[in-house]
Structures are given as C-alpha cells and as structure tokens.
Amino acid sequence: MRWKAFHYLNPVTTADKESFGFKTKNCPPVVEEMKGFEEGMIRIIQNIVFKKTHSQFQQELKGDIASVKNDDRLFVKADKTTNFYKLDIPNYKRLLEANITKTHKKADKKQQSMMDEEARVITKQLNIDDRVEKTAMKEAFITQRLQRKFCKQAYL
Numbered sequence: 754m755r756w757k758a759f760h761y762l763n764p765v766t767t768a769d770k771e772s773f774g775f776k777t778k779n780c781p782p783v784v785e786e787m788k789g790f791e792e793g794m795i796r797i798i799q800n801i802v803f804k805k806t807h808s809q810f811q812q813e814l815k816g817d818i819a820s821v822k823n824d825d826r827l828f829v830k831a832d833k834t835t836n837f838y839k840l841d842i843p844n845y846k847r848l849l850e851a852n853i854t855k856t857h858k859k860a861d862k863k864q865q866s867m868m869d870e871e872a873r874v875i876t877k878q879l880n881i882d883d884r885v886e887k888t889a890m891k892e893a894f895i896t897q898r899l900q901r902k903f904c905k906q907a908y909l
Contacts, residue, residue, distance in 0.1 A: 756781045759782055770880065826839040827840045
C-alpha cells in the first residue's frame with residue numbers, strides 16, 4: 754500500500770523503466786499520511802485473541818496428524834485427486850531415478866555455468882538484472898503422471 758500511496762502522492766517520480774513484470778526489491782518510502790493507518794493495523798493484529806475449542810473433528814484431525822508424523826513411509830500425492838499413497842523410501846527413490854534417467858540426463862557443472870552466464874547476459878541486456886535471481890539448484894521430483902503410473906503398478 755505504501756508504494757501505491759507514494760505514487761499517488763508523487764506522480765512525477767514514476768519510473769519509465771521496463772520491468773517485464775518483475776517487482777522491485779527496493780523498500781517503499783515511508784508515507785507520513787499513512788502512519789496512523791499503519792499503527793491502527795498493527796494494533797488490530799496485536800490484539801487478536803484466540804480461544805480454545807474442542808470439537809470431534811479437531812480431535813480426529815489431531816490423531817491423523819500424529820499418525821502421519823509417526824509413519825515411516827512417504828505420502829505421495831495422486832494425480833488430479835486429493836488422494837495420497839504411502840510408499841517406502843527405497844521404492845520412491847527407485848521410481849524417481851528410473852523415470853528421470855529414462856528421458857533426461859544430468860548436465861555437468863560446465864554446462865550449468867554456461868547457462869547461468871547466458872541468463873546473466875540476457876537479464877543485463879533487458880536491464881532487469883537487479884530483479885532476477887540466479888536459478889537455484891533443485892532436487893528432481895516425481896510428476897503426477899508418473900505417480901499415477903507407479904501407484905497402479907504397486908497395487909496390482
């Protein structure tokens with residue numbers, strides 16, 4: 754809200770820089786006219802009081818959460834439903850490795866650094882290098898299609 758108020762009160766200072774939809778990492782300036790509103794919002798949040806309730810549903814939910822936390826198996830989401838399937842860790846890892854290496858291969862560090870450099874050059878050319886972060890290395894995961902395929906095989 755501070756940015757909106759700042760640009761409303763100072764329409765001349767808006768930047769003409771193309772950001773391609775990336776939001777700025779800069780903090781909005783303090784708007785004196787909004788201080789009372791902000792302090793009121795903080796007071797409302799600080800004065801929230803929760804009450805203890807005990808319902809049958811909450812007791813069942815607490816039991817379900819405890820059983821999930823104590824189970825040694827993984828809970829794998831099913832495709833297009835809210836169902837989850839329990840899989841042993843070795844089966845999950847085997848399925849993950851087999852399906853990833855079937856259609857993809859791992860790239861070496863040199864290729865990764867070349868891609869990072871190319872992305873850096875592109876963001877610099879578009880003048881959005883202050884808004885785009887370097888691509889993070891992530892672990893692979895099973896897609897929903899592969900989960901469905903494996904779950905059908907596991908229960909046959």
